[in-house]
Amino acid sequence: xxxxxxxxxxxxxxxxxxxxxxxxxxxxxxxxxxxxxxxxxxxxxxxxxxxxxxxxxxxxxxxxxxxxxxxxxxxxxxxxxxxxxxxxxxxxxxxxxxxxxxxxxxxxxxxxxxxxxxxxxxxxxxxxxxxxxxxxxxxxxxxxxxxxxxxxxxxxxxxxxxxxxxxxxxxxxxxxxxxxxxxxxxxxxxxxxxxxxxxxxxxxxxxxxxxxxxxxxxxxxxxxxxxxxxxxxxxxxxxxxxxxxxxxxxxxxxxxxxxxxxxxxxxxxxxxxxxxxxxxxxxxxxxxxxxxxxxxxxxxxxxxxxxxxxxxxxxxxxxxxxxxxxxxxxxxxxxxxxxxxxxxxxxxxxxxxxxxxxxxxxxxxxxxxxxxxxxxxxxxxxxxxxxxxxxxxxxxxxxxxxxxxxxxxxxxxxxxxxxxxxxxxxxxxxxxxxxxxxxxxxxxxxxxxxxxxxxxxxxxxxxxxxxxxxxxxxxxxxxxxxxxxxxxxxxxxxxxxxxxxxxxxxxxxxxxxxxxxxxxxxxxxxxxxxxxxxxxxxxxxxxxxxxxxxxxxxxxxxxxxxxxxxxxxxxxxxxxxxxxxxxxxxxxxxxxxxxxxxxxxxxxxxxxxxxxxxxxxxxxxxxxxxxxxxxxxxxxxxxxxxxxxxxxxxxxxxxxxxxxxxxxxxxxxxxxxxxxxxxxxxxxxxxxxxxxxxxxxxxxxxxxxxxxxxxxxxxxxxxxxxxxxxxxxxxxxxxxxxxxxxxxxxxxxxxxxxxxxxxxxxxxxxxx
Amino acid sequence: xxxxxxxxxxxxxxxxxxxxxxxxxxxxxxxxxxxxxxxxxxxxxxxxxxxxxxxxxxxxxxxxxxxxxxxxxxxxxxxxxxxxxxxxxxxxxxxxxxxxxxxxxxxxxxxxxxxxxxxxxxxxxxxxxxxxxxxxxxxxxxxxxxxxxxxxxxx
Ligand code: FES
Ligand code: FES
Numbered sequence: 001x002x003x004x005x006x007x008x009x010x011x012x013x014x015x016x017x018x019x020x021x022x023x024x025x026x027x028x029x030x031x032x033x034x035x036x037x038x039x040x041x042x043x044x045x046x047x048x049x050x051x052x053x054x055x056x057x058x059x060x061x062x063x064x065x066x067x068x069x070x071x072x073x074x075x076x077x078x079x080x081x082x083x084x085x086x087x088x089x090x091x092x093x094x095x096x097x098x099x100x101x102x103x104x105x106x107x108x109x110x111x112x113x114x115x116x117x118x119x120x121x122x123x124x125x126x127x128x129x130x131x132x133x134x135x136x137x138x139x140x141x142x143x144x145x146x147x148x149x150x151x152x153x154x155x156x157x158x159x160x161x162x163x164x165x166x167x168x169x170x171x172x173x174x175x176x177x178x179x180x181x182x183x184x185x186x187x188x189x190x191x192x193x194x195x196x197x198x199x200x201x202x203x204x205x206x207x208x209x210x211x212x213x214x215x216x217x218x219x220x221x222x223x224x225x226x227x228x229x230x231x232x233x234x235x236x237x238x239x240x241x242x243x244x245x246x247x248x249x250x251x252x253x254x255x256x257x258x259x260x261x262x263x264x265x266x267x268x269x270x271x272x273x274x275x276x277x278x279x280x281x282x283x284x285x286x287x288x289x290x291x292x293x294x295x296x297x298x299x300x301x302x303x304x305x306x307x308x309x310x311x312x313x314x315x316x317x318x319x320x321x322x323x324x325x326x327x328x329x330x331x332x333x334x335x336x337x338x339x340x341x342x343x344x345x346x347x348x349x350x351x352x353x354x355x356x357x358x359x360x361x362x363x364x365x366x367x368x369x370x371x372x373x374x375x376x377x378x379x380x381x382x383x384x385x386x387x388x389x390x391x392x393x394x395x396x397x398x399x400x401x402x403x404x405x406x407x408x409x410x411x412x413x414x415x416x417x418x419x420x421x422x423x424x425x426x427x428x429x430x431x432x433x434x435x436x437x438x439x440x441x442x443x444x445x446x447x448x449x450x451x452x453x454x455x456x457x458x459x460x461x462x463x464x465x466x467x468x469x470x471x472x473x474x475x476x477x478x479x480x481x482x483x484x485x486x487x488x489x490x491x492x493x494x495x496x497x498x499x500x501x502x503x504x505x506x507x508x509x510x511x512x513x514x515x516x517x518x519x520x521x522x523x524x525x526x527x528x529x530x531x532x533x534x535x536x537x538x539x540x541x542x543x544x545x546x547x548x549x550x551x552x553x554x555x556x557x558x559x560x561x562x563x564x565x566x567x568x569x570x571x572x573x574x575x576x577x578x579x580x581x582x583x584x585x586x587x588x589x590x591x592x593x594x595x596x597x598x599x600x601x602x603x604x605x606x607x608x609x610x611x612x613x614x615x616x617x618x619x620x621x622x623x624x625x626x627x628x629x630x631x632x633x634x635x636x637x638x639x640x641x642x643x644x645x646x647x648x649x650x651x652x653x654x655x656x657x658x659x660x661x662x663x664x665x666x667x668x669x670x671x672x673x674x675x676x677x678x679x680x681x682x683x684x685x686x687x688x689x690x691x692x693x694x695x696x697x698x699x700x701x702x703x704x705x706x707x708x709x710x711x712x713x714x715x716x717x718x719x720x721x722x723x724x725x726x727x728x729x730x731x732x733x734x735x736x737x738x739x740x741x742x743x744x745x746x747x748x749x750x751x752x753x754x755x756x757x758x759x760x761x762x763x764x765x766x767x768x
Numbered sequence: 769x770x771x772x773x774x775x776x777x778x779x780x781x782x783x784x785x786x787x788x789x790x791x792x793x794x795x796x797x798x799x800x801x802x803x804x805x806x807x808x809x810x811x812x813x814x815x816x817x818x819x820x821x822x823x824x825x826x827x828x829x830x831x832x833x834x835x836x837x838x839x840x841x842x843x844x845x846x847x848x849x850x851x852x853x854x855x856x857x858x859x860x861x862x863x864x865x866x867x868x869x870x871x872x873x874x875x876x877x878x879x880x881x882x883x884x885x886x887x888x889x890x891x892x893x894x895x896x897x898x899x900x901x902x903x904x905x906x907x908x909x910x911x912x913x914x915x916x917x918x919x920x921x922x923x
Contacts, residue, residue, distance in 0.1 A: 055801070204806065653864070684812055685811050693899045
């Protein structure tokens with residue numbers, strides 16, 4: 001661990017609700033000493049998960065519940081003429097719901113209102129929900145499912161985003177003078193990079209259970225990331241009041257972005273069926289349906305031109321990003337926005353133009369996945385950096401030393417990076433820990449000395465990235481999320497937030513942060529289940545914002561609660577809060593997000609501080625490439641991430657390790673093939689993710705460059721490793737065999753094809 | 769047809785169709801929901817249980833095939849008398865081997881079989897032992913550490 005800067009702590013803001021005389025705790029109180037390895041608590045819900053007692057949605061026993069299923073389109077684009085029920089089937093025990101039965105608006109509420117909960121007239125992608133059925137038992141449900149026919153009339157479909165005429169969003173960023181930049185350049189590196197779909201592949205499939213309420217509303221329990229997204233979606237589609245729609249998170253077996261949008265769809269479906277049959281309804285997806293129908297990472301095409309000078313300066317970047325949004329808007333504009341802003345990579349360049357657009361195709365909608373647009377474009381940025389280093393004849397490490405952003409540099413949105421800039425440090429730490437230059441010299445010698453009988457080639461590769469912390473632009477200000485701490489009348493301390501636990505550690509770090517701030521034991525702080533009838537809207541659990549933003553709100557809330565109690569009792573909080581609770585009937589502090597000082601962004605011009613600060617990541621990958629099969633074994637990855645402040649070392653490392661392996665999968669084996677808009681490999685037998693045998697050894701180094709705007713300095717960790725893994729692996733493949741793989745994944749077929757195109761199937765036998 | 773099994777040390781009679789998946793019998797007939805379903809086709813290992821000491825994917829095993837067998841699930845890992853976490857579970861907690869937890873019951877059963885087999889707990893051997901159990905959260909690093917730690921502590 002490296003602590004290079006002391007946290008600069010801002011004074012807590014006194015909100016009108018706070019009592020006068022609020023005392024700021026001494027800044028050292030949440031310092032390293034109190035969060036060292038021995039003092040960090042164990043995962044809060046760990047024991048339940050380890051004994052099988054934890055209840056995931058499908059584990060819940062709901063007496064009298066029916067089973068629900070979704071009837072989906074089998075065409076990519078068609079007019080829906082009718083839904084035919086086989087008259088020979090006994091429909092008396094089955095309920096059927098179609099678009100006509102939706103009491104509210106037929107829309108899954110998100111950015112745009114284009115996506116219906118059920119198709120009414122036009123099918124726009126394969127596996128689109130058209131009708132719903134439910135039955136008291138599975139056998140009846142299966143039977144009914146086979147007796148429903150969709151009558152359709154095919155319409156012409158578009159599968160290639162470059163041929164699409166429908167645009168979901170576009171952005172253009174410009175800084176400096178792009179023509180002058182290229183005029184100054186001695187060399188122009190050009191490339192087109194393509195990255196495909198990636199499935200989140202949480203091991204727990206999507207699952208929702210809807211239970212009718214006495215007030216005419218519905219309670220939905222399920223596997224989800226964002227309770228209030230679902231709450232909003234239910235209110236609109238079922239025409240419910242805020243109280244009539246209740247959303248409760250069950251234990252959630254992974255999300256990675258994949259449970260950000262689609263759970264709203266499933267919740268509406270389950271609720272519609274429950275409303276229709278008057279019984280609880282279980283909608284538990286099987287893997288095949290989950291793979292076929294739910295959102296994936298956006299495929300992208302990135303066209304890139306970089307102008308560099310002989311002395312190794314980056315003087316111009318002209319970048320075009322085209323993302324495939326799929327059939328509906330979902331979160332595509334925000335994904336594109338992040339992808340566009342990050343497309344230049346973590347590099348200073350005086351003359352930049354980045355144009356991004358997201359196009360509609362007749363394929364299942366793409367959506368959130370860890371990294372949210374940045375892994376796609378930063379892959380291209382890193383490819384360009386490595387190819388520039390090669391063209392200039394300097395080491396990729398040295399090139400990045402010259403290019404990487406430092407404090408005071410300006411980004412393509414015109415943002416001046418004022419603090420918490422850790423790019424240089426993560427780069428140096430990764431180079432040092434991996435012995436990058438030394439190993440690279442060895443792989444170079446190995447390449448030259450390789451005989452035709454050696455059929456394995458080794459290589460090492462480096463990548464660097466930045467990742468904007470929290471929401472883009474003014475997202476956080478608009479959201480104005482709230483997190484609360486309650487001191488109950490019987491003296492319990494409870495964290496109330498809508499931030500969900502899906503493995504990353506929310507349930508552990510929130511009580512940890514609050515207990516440190518209050519000066520009470522970790523065990524003394526409880527955390528409420530995210531239930532929209534109990535917890536405030538703390539915003540969605542996305543964008544690596546939980547530790548930074550919501551964690552920051554809770555620290556501020558804890559400071560206020562502590563002052564409230566200490567001012568009243570004249571003693572420490574720990575000594576007096578039970579007594580205070582008994583005499584005052586408890587207390588509750590609601591902390592609302594307040595804009596970070598001196599951070600501003602103009603959504604219309606896309607100029608300004610795109611993010612309050614950035615996380616920084618570097619990775620060095622070592623690979624072996626089998627020259628006969630083209631298979632890549634990633635042996636070791638050194639992952640270095642600047643997370644601002646480590647709250648819980650084991651959990652933070654776990655995030656880095658998990659994200660790194662997802663990136664390695666993205667780089668090497670994870671690929672979705674489509675035919676006529678349908679995913680061909682929509683089973684776990686055909687969509688492969690890395691096993692323990694495929695996984696590299698991962699060495700994690702956490703760097704702390706605190707952000708002064710959050711009271712604890714944290715900047716988030718979840719997405720950082722996702723940006724660097726793939727370009728590091730592809731650079732290592734190049735180091736091993738001398739070919740650049742421009743498209744992800746770097747599959748055996750692509751590697752063999754690249755070697756063959758080089759005119760030398762045994763490329764490894766010659767100096768590359 | 770009635771099948772006789774020993775599940776977590778208890779004799780159990782199951783009057784179910786012979787082709788019912790062991791996974792469903794455990795989860796739905798016996799209420800042992802610790803065992804999870806991730807794919808239903810033998811790819812993920814979330815449904816791993818021990819049948820006569822060997823790791824199997826319970827989603828692929830029909831009840832008729834395990835008549836007379838001894839089945840162990842995650843629920844059996846805690847101390848029978850005091851209900852306390854076993855050293856293996858403690859090791860997962862200490863090392864951070866469980867994140868979202870959905871792969872964990874299967875992972876623990878694969879680890880249990882490996883440790884019971886008494887093999888040398890090298891990195892390579894542990895990776896092989898859990899090769900049939902997918903985890904999307906951890907990158908496997910801390911799972912492997914946890915199993916190695918458990919091996920050390922159990923010795
Ligand atoms: S559910 Fe049995 S292997 Fe996946
Ligand atoms: S801990 Fe989530 S899948 Fe393994």
